[in-house]
Amino acid sequence: MNKQELIDILSSNANNEWLFSRANQVRKENVGDEIHLRGLIEFSNICKCQCKYCGLRSANNQIERYRMSKEEILSYVKNAVNLGYRTIVLQSGEDNYYDTDKMCEIIKEIKKHDIALTLGIGEKSYEEYNAYKDAGADRYLLRIETTDKNLYEEMHPNAKFENRIRCLEDLKTIGYEVGTGCLVGLPNQTIDSLAEDILFFKKIDADMIGIGPFIPHAQTPLKEASIGDFWLALKVMALTRINLPTINIPATTAMETIHNNGRIIALNSGANVVMPNVSDIDCRKKYEIYPNKAGTTEDAKIYRTELETKLLSIGRTISNDKGFRKKF
Ligand code: 5AD
Numbered sequence: 345m346n347k348q349e350l351i352d353i354l355s356s357n358a359n360n361e362w363l364f365s366r367a368n369q370v371r372k373e374n375v376g377d378e379i380h381l382r383g384l385i386e387f388s389n390i391c392k393c394q395c396k397y398c399g400l401r402s403a404n405n406q407i408e409r410y411r412m413s414k415e416e417i418l419s420y421v422k423n424a425v426n427l428g429y430r431t432i433v434l435q436s437g438e439d440n441y442y443d444t445d446k447m448c449e450i451i452k453e454i455k456k457h458d459i460a461l462t463l464g465i466g467e468k469s470y471e472e473y474n475a476y477k478d479a480g481a482d483r484y485l486l487r488i489e490t491t492d493k494n495l496y497e498e499m500h501p502n503a504k505f506e507n508r509i510r511c512l513e514d515l516k517t518i519g520y521e522v523g524t525g526c527l528v529g530l531p532n533q534t535i536d537s538l539a540e541d542i543l544f545f546k547k548i549d550a551d552m553i554g555i556g557p558f559i560p561h562a563q564t565p566l567k568e569a570s571i572g573d574f575w576l577a578l579k580v581m582a583l584t585r586i587n588l589p590t591i592n593i594p595a596t597t598a599m600e601t602i603h604n605n606g607r608i609i610a611l612n613s614g615a616n617v618v619m620p621n622v623s624d625i626d627c628r629k630k631y632e633i634y635p636n637k638a639g640t641t642e643d644a645k646i647y648r649t650e651l652e653t654k655l656l657s658i659g660r661t662i663s664n665d666k667g668f669r670k671k672f
Pocket residue numbers: 397398399487489526527556557558559560561598633634
């Protein structure tokens with residue numbers, strides 16, 4: 345679709361049903377009915393950044409910070425592998441405590457299991473990304489958040505839009521499967537820029553795209569801002585599926601957080617991935633990027649069984665492979 349077509353669809357709710365069912369059909373034809381589960385470990389909530397929307401921003405001194413040891417991380421990995429996970433996602437704030445050597449050691453240990461490993465640890469240098477890849481990391485998540493440069497720099501004090509782009513290009517060059525994505529509903533974000541976001545995903549040939557509504561957090565400068573619209577976020581996701589048919593798209597936690605059936609609706613509108621948290625419940629609560637985050641109370645084992653039953657009820661099964669992007 346060209347930019348004007350994207351804008352037209354995003355601006356009106358008249359064809360939503362067509363859009364969601366078309367995205368569901370494109371999902372079925374290109375990536376099938378299997379859902380890929382990614383076991384998520386949020387291993388540190390310490391962050392040097394000041395992203396205005398995020399509860400982990402360094403200026404927030406009202407949250408309890410934590411950092412997991414290598415041993416702790418590896419025990420969650422082992423548990424997840426025993427539950428059948430074939431991908432582990434290691435996510436954290438931008439925490440310099442884990443220098444290149446520490447990260448590579450953790451990566452090598454995890455990769456002793458027969459699983460794919462995804463990292464989401466922020467902006468790093470080419471050399472660092474390269475070292476993680478050599479150590480065995482397969483994929484990297486780094487959302488662009490918004491392609492509107494002015495809005496990007498307004499939302500991210502001390503950060504440069506060009507560096508974000510540089511990171512994504514480096515990750516592609518090094519050979520990662522690259523995941524990016526955007527927030528929907530940031531203050532002053534336009535429909536025009538959301539259309540640009542989708543075109544950007546296509547331009548950089550993203551392998552995975554995560555899209556979620558913005559949810560205001562009380563300990564951030566955006567505490568008074570309005571919450572992102574679930575249906576608009578879902579439309580951006582559905583359009584992403586239609587325009588990038590073979591990629592992996594998660595039903596994001598933010599969607600489940602603001603709509604009580606958000607995950608299932610997303611899985612029926614283009615998504616094919618779920619990322620359950622596999623670490624301890626008290627850490628999950630402290631990883632408060634936004635309030636009332638879904639999935640912070642369920643035990644990993646019980647959750648997996650319940651999820652499987654729910655997925656079967658909508659005609660979907662859990663994949664047993666590592667869930668790389670389908671290449672034709
Ligand atoms: N609401 C919704 N999503 C958020 N993220 C960070 N803060 C918020 C918020 N307040 C998202 C960002 C980031 C991802 C890990 O979480 O898009 O890339």
